[in-house]
Amino acid sequence: MEALDVAITPASPYGLRVDNDQTYDCVIIGGGFAGLTAAVWLGRYRRPTLVLSAGPPRNAASHALHGYPGFEGANPETLLAALRREAGRYGIAMTQALVEQAERTNEGFAAHANRRRYRAKRLLLATGIRDSQPDIPGFDQFAGTSAWHCPACDGFEYSGKPLAVVSWGPQMAGYALELLNYTDRVTVVTHGHDPGVPPDHLDKLTANGISVHQSKITALQGRKGQVERLLLDDGTNIPCDGLFYSINHQPRLDLIRQLGCATASDCVVINHKQETTVPGVYAAGDIVPLEELVVVAAAMGAVAASNIHKSLIPDSRRVR
Numbered sequence: 001m002e003a004l005d006v007a008i009t010p011a012s013p014y015g016l017r018v019d020n021d022q023t024y025d026c027v028i029i030g031g032g033f034a035g036l037t038a039a040v041w042l043g044r045y046r047r048p049t050l051v052l053s054a055g056p057p058r059n060a061a062s063h064a065l066h067g068y069p070g071f072e073g074a075n076p077e078t079l080l081a082a083l084r085r086e087a088g089r090y091g092i093a094m095t096q097a098l099v100e101q102a103e104r105t106n107e108g109f110a111a112h113a114n115r116r117r118y119r120a121k122r123l124l125l126a127t128g129i130r131d132s133q134p135d136i137p138g139f140d141q142f143a144g145t146s147a148w149h150c151p152a153c154d155g156f157e158y159s160g161k162p163l164a165v166v167s168w169g170p171q172m173a174g175y176a177l178e179l180l181n182y183t184d185r186v187t188v189v190t191h192g193h194d195p196g197v198p199p200d201h202l203d204k205l206t207a208n209g210i211s212v213h214q215s216k217i218t219a220l221q222g223r224k225g226q227v228e229r230l231l232l233d234d235g236t237n238i239p240c241d242g243l244f245y246s247i248n249h250q251p252r253l254d255l256i257r258q259l260g261c262a263t264a265s266d267c268v269v270i271n272h273k274q275e276t277t278v279p280g281v282y283a284a285g286d287i288v289p290l291e292e293l294v295v296v297a298a299a300m301g302a303v304a305a306s307n308i309h310k311s312l313i314p315d316s317r318r319v320r
């Protein structure tokens with residue numbers, strides 16, 4: 001991954017000044033697709049802005065991005081690097097930093113990272129989702145090349161092909177049935193777990209020709225990132241061209257909760273401006289319960305940026 005600029009950008013060619021000790025118009029926490037799109041737009045609105053980001057984006061393991069209009073098959077990191085360059089050209093400051101704490105202050109907000117305190121009039125949280133991966137020996141060799149999480153992102157490429165689904169828990173049946181949109185050759189493996197679904201869900205899977213194996217997966221076999229079969233501890237082997245998994249995924253809401261923003265059913269509550277219940281704190285991207293897609297994350301970033309900008313226009317420049 002190309003590192004973020006560690007130094008604070010001194011000044012933009014367009015005259016936007018940012019420096020270490022100022023109160024930024026906006027601090028963006030999370031430099032993925034939502035955060036960086038917001039950064040580009042806040043740069044265009046000439047709003048002094050800082051992006052604090054640490055760690056990879058959600059789809060870091062994937063080599064090809066699908067469904068982002070005009071960029072089919074682009075490498076996700078290449079797109080992010082382009083966004084960082086674009087934001088940098090507008091004078092947006094970017095620092096590699098894991099924000100551990102965010103708080104309300106008299107003048108707005110503060111984000112704590114790298115043993116420093118960054119002040120802001122507005123905060124945008126674009127921290128994304130944390131996915132759990134199945135604990136299968138050798139899984140990493142296939143993650144992002146033939147083991148996937150999102151049917152909408154990667155299902156099309158498996159049209160008509162045999163798929164293994166590794167999942168258990170309440171979402172399992174819906175997730176497996178969703179893949180029938182692409183292929184009728186779907187087999188579920190719960191990897192030693194109880195399926196955790198009501199009997200009528202299992203009946204629906206059976207009625208749709210989906211068998212459910214409850215044995216533990218001992219190995220994934222394949223070559224060069226291409227999975228070919230799953231080996232189970234009861235001796236079964238399941239041939240497949242791709243593996244889809246759904247175990248658990250949680251939006252990163254720690255900072256949202258620290259700031260006192262309302263959540264409902266583990267989701268941040270926002271209005272049509274991407275603003276949370278705490279005025280001045282905005283949220284965008286996968287952290288918000290909507291389609292978890294790059295194009296949606298980027299769009300939310302743009303909407304948040306526009307509303308952050310509008311919220312900072314002084315009354316003396318507004319007419320009713």
Ligand SMILES: Cc1cc2nc3c(=O)[nH]c(=O)nc-3n(C[C@H](O)[C@H](O)[C@H](O)COP(=O)(O)OP(=O)(O)OC[C@H]3O[C@@H](n4cnc5c(N)ncnc54)[C@H](O)[C@@H]3O)c2cc1C
Nearest residue numbers: 030032033034054055057058059066099128285286292294
């Ligand atoms: C394997 C896989 C393949 C996918 N393929 C596609 C695809 O083909 N097409 C598609 O449209 N979507 C795809 N997605 C979904 C896509 O990755 C997400 O929708 C997108 O990344 C969401 O963007 P985001 O900006 O909300 O979050 P992210 O891109 O995840 O960015 C969030 C950033 O915030 C950082 N961060 C988190 N907490 C902190 C903190 N406290 N301080 C500082 N930084 C922090 C994270 O490390 C990360 O860099 C895929 C997902 C996966 C898992």
